[in-house]
Amino acid sequence: MAAKPDIVTLDQLDAFDARIDARSPAEFAEDHVPGAINCPVLDNDERRIVGTLYKQRGPFEARRLGGVWVARNIARHVETLWQGQPAHWRPLVYCWRGGQRSGAFVLWLRQIGWAAAQLQGGYKAYRRWVVEQLDALPPRLGWRVLAGPTGSGKTRLLHALAAAGAQVLDLEGLARHRGSILGAWPDGQPQPSQKAFDTALVDALRRLDPAQPVWVEAESRKIGQVQLPAVLTLALQQAPRVQLEVPFAARLALVLQDYAWLGRDPQALARRLMALRGLQANDTLARWQDWALAGNLTDLFAELMTHHYDPLYRRAQARAAAPWRVLPLEGLDPAGLGRAAAELLDDAGMSGCVR
Template sequence: MAHAPAIVTLDALHAFDTVLDARSPAEYALDHIPGAVSAPVLSDDERRIVGTLYKQRGPFEARRLGGVWVARNIAQHVQRLMADKPAAWRPLVYCWRGGQRSGAFVLWLRQIGWAAAQLQGGYKAYRRWVVQQLDALPPRLTWRVLAGPTGSGKTRLLHALAQQGAQVLDLEGLAHHRGSILGAWPDGQPQPSQKAFDSALVDALRRLEPTRPVWVEAESRKIGTVQLPTTLADAIQRAPRVELEVPFAARLALVRQDYAWLGRDPEALAQRLAALRGLHPNDTLQRWQQWARQGRLDELFAELMALHYDPLYRRALPRGVATTVWPLPDVTPATLQATACAWVAAHP
C-alpha cells in the first residue's frame, strides 16, 4: 500500500483510520476534532515549562528539554495506544498549528512503517473551517420548528420523531442544558466550551440531508452558557412552526417528572432561583425560595410556569412566521409516538 502524503488538508480528514490530537490534555478538553483520540506529546505541565524556558533561555534550551519529553511520550503512546495497530493502519496527527508537536509524532510513526500524515495548519485551520461551516450550513437546510411553552413535551417529541426516521437536531443535547435557569443536567455533567459546542454542532449539521426537513426545538440564541451561531438562530426564527397546545395539568406533570431531581438539594434549588431577582417582586421570589426549601415542588413549578416561563415564552414569539397549532391531550409516550408517526407521514 502506498504511503499517505506527509501533510494533508482537512478535505482528507475522513480518509484516515484514526485522528490523533497531539496537543496537551487541557487543549484537547477545551475542544478537538470530533472522534479524535487524545495522544499528547507534552503534558499540561510539560508544555508550560517548555514555554517558560523558551521565553527565558531561548528556543534551543526549550527544544532540548522538550525533545526528551516528546520522545518519551510518543514512545508510550506507541506502546499503549498502538500496540494492536496493523501495518496498514493510517493515522492523521494534528497539533495547534501543524508544527513541531505533530511533525515529530508523524516522523516517528512513518519510521515505524505506518502511513501517518500531519494535518496542515493543525487545530487552528480546523477551527477556521468550523466557523465557516457554521455560517454556510444552516441556510442550506429546510427547518421545521417544534414550539410550545414549558412542559409541552417538545424534547420528547423530537426524540420520537428521530425514532420514526425523521431528521432532527437536538440542540439541548449538544449543549448539555435545557436552556433555562433550572436547565442544568441532573447528572452534573458540565456544558461544553463554546468551541466544543461549535464542533459538535458542525458535526451534526454535516450529517443532515438538505433534501429532507430537519426538526428542531424553538430555542433562544443562548442555551445555558453556549451561543447559537447567528445563521442558525436566524433560520430557526424564520422557519415554519408547529405550536404544541397541551393542558396545563399535563404540562405541570411533565415538568414535575423532568425536574424532580432538583428536590434532592432544596437549598441549591433555592439559590438557583436567586437568578430571578429583579425579574419578579421580592415577596414572590422569597415565596418560591421558601417552597424550594420546604420541598413544595408542585406549587413552586406551577407558579414558575404561570408567572415566569409562560409569559417569557409569549414575549419571545416571532411575528409573521407560519404557525400551525397542534393540540395534544397529554404528553404520554403513546400520544407522542402517534404524533411523530403522523408528522413523518406528512413530511417525509
C-alpha cells in the first residue's frame, strides 16, 4: 500500500525545505537527523508529566492535558520560527516513531497551507537505517590510511590532503577526541553520544565518491567514549597504509603545541594522568604528576611518548600488515605537509593499490 501524500519514507528525506524534530530537547540532544531543527511539542518536563499521567490515570487524562501543551507549543514555534515562510514551503516533521507528536504538528502546518509531511516510522526508522548504512557503506570505499606514532602529524597531513583536493574522513573531528588518555577536546567540549557519532559518520560516508580514494588516520576501535563500527574498523585494517616517519624532536614540538591548553589547569592534568594507574609504575606516575603540577610539559610529554604512547604504537604495529609505503618527514610545517600531500596524491603507485 502506498504511503499517504503527507507521510513519506526515508528515501524522500532530501526533498524538503526544512526538517523539524518534534521530540523533546533531551531526545534531540542525544541524536537527530542531520540539519533538523528542534521544535518540541512537549518539553522534557511536559513529556515526563504526560507519560506519568498516561500510566497512572489512562490515555484520556494524558491527552487532555498534553493536547493543551502540544497546541500551545506548536503555535509558539510557528509564530517565532516559521511565520515568514512562503506558501510553497515544504517542511518534513518527525518524532520518535512517526506518531502523535509529529502527526499533530503536520496537521497544524497543513491547515495553514504548507505542504508539510510526516516521516514514516520517525526517528526510530531513521536510526535503523543509520545502523544499516554503517555496515553497507565502508566496504564500498577505497581507503588509504595514514599511520604513525603520536605527534607524527597525521591529522595535519590529513587536512593538507583535503586542501589539495583529496577525499578525507576526519574520524577524530567527528568524535571530538584525539583518541588518547589526554585526547579530550579543549575547553570541555563534550564528545557526541554514540548515536550522534553514528549519524555524523553516515552523513560523512554518504558524501564520499566510491570512485576516488578516501584518506583517513589509523584509529583503534574506540575514540574516547565512542566506537567505530566493526565493518569500518576491518576495512581500515585491510587498507593500504602510509607509515609516517618523523624525528622525535619534531613530534614532541607538535604534541606540545597541540596539548598546550592542558597546562592551563595543572590540577586537572594531574588528575587525568591517574588513568595510567596500573599501566605505569607508581614512582613514574608520581613524577609525571609532579611535572604536570609544576607546568613542566616538555619533560612530561617527552616521557609520555617514550614510556607510554610509543610502546603502545609498536605493539600495534607488530600486529599490522606491512605498510604500502613509508613516508619520511623531516618537519611538520605547513609547507612540508603540503609537499607531502602532493607527493602522495601524485604517486603513480596509488593507482595500483587494491581496496
